[in-house]
Amino acid sequence: MENSINYTWPIIPKYKVCEHDKYGIRKNHYVLFKEREHSGFDITADYGTEVKSVAKGKVIRAGFDGTTTEGLEAFNMGYGNSIEILNDDGRRCVYAHLSEIFVKEGDIVDNNTIIGKTGCSGGSRVPHLHIEIRKENTEETGLDYTLNPLEVLPKFDFSKCTLEFSVQPYAELWKKMSSSEDPWGFTKENIWYSESREYIK
Ligand SMILES: [Zn+2]
Numbered sequence: 167m168e169n170s171i172n173y174t175w176p177i178i179p180k181y182k183v184c185e186h187d188k189y190g191i192r193k194n195h196y197v198l199f200k201e202r203e204h205s206g207f208d209i210t211a212d213y214g215t216e217v218k219s220v221a222k223g224k225v226i227r228a229g230f231d232g233t234t235t236e237g238l239e240a241f242n243m244g245y246g247n248s249i250e251i252l253n254d255d256g257r258r259c260v261y262a263h264l265s266e267i268f269v270k271e272g273d274i275v276d277n278n279t280i281i282g283k284t285g286c287s288g289g290s291r292v293p294h295l296h297i298e299i300r301k302e303n304t305e306e307t308g309l310d311y312t313l314n315p316l317e318v319l320p321k322f323d324f325s326k327c328t329l330e331f332s333v334q335p336y337a338e339l340w341k342k343m344s345s346s347e348d349p350w351g352f353t354k355e356n357i358w359y360s361e362s363r364e365y366i367k
Contacts, residue, residue: 171255173319174277176217176297177284181210181329184343185350187294189314194350196339196357197243197289198235205307206260206298207315210331210340211284213293217261219275220297220319223253228267231288242366245296246288249281252303257313260298263290265367287367291357292336292343335359 186192187208195202227250232240245262249269252258265285275281286293299313300306316322331340335358342352359365 171221171253172277173220174218175319175322176220176261177209177211177215177295179209179211179322179324179327181331182327182344183324184208184210184340186343189312189316190309192350194352196291196343196352197238197360199354203309205309205312206262206296208294208296210292210294213285213333214265215284215295216280217264217282217284217295219251219277219279219281220259220299221251221253221255222276223251223259223274225269225271225273225275225281226250226252226258226303228270231262239361241287241363242289242360244288246290247282247285248288251275251281256303257318258300258303260296260300260307262296262298263287263294285367286336286365290366291360292331292340293333335365 189207192202192204231245231248233244234240235243247264247267248262250260264282266283269281284295297315299315299318300311304311339352339356343349
């Protein structure tokens, strides 16, 4: 195990960062509609954007995560199509809500390996990549077991990310999430498509 390894961004962010995207406590969660921890960082991305591994490592899981919560079908909760990689520094990294997966368990990857494509699968309501970096090789998620990806990935100047996400039907929710007055003011009515396999995919 190496103590220090090179981290790079899995995709280059281009859309404005919303409060809901950030690591930490979310005051309103767009699947559960209550306060909840967010153990990763969300990078809004066009559907089908290529995702690279953030570091050298080995794929330990690749497939669909259909963890469910009361009242929701497996297809629209959990990490969706996701990949877990054990980085060479001993940290486990999760890439979630993908549309396509190009790697399988046991594959060795580095920073240039394209591991999949972004999507809106599982508990996602706007196409994005959820990147989660766990302190160790653990199944546990939550803030106690994870690091803020922005403290691990290279410094990135988000003031350059001014683009607004405009793909319907997700754009209505994104606009609410990106508002400066009330970024937590979205309701179930704004996310009427959450039970639809046409949009959660
Ligand atoms: Zn996330």
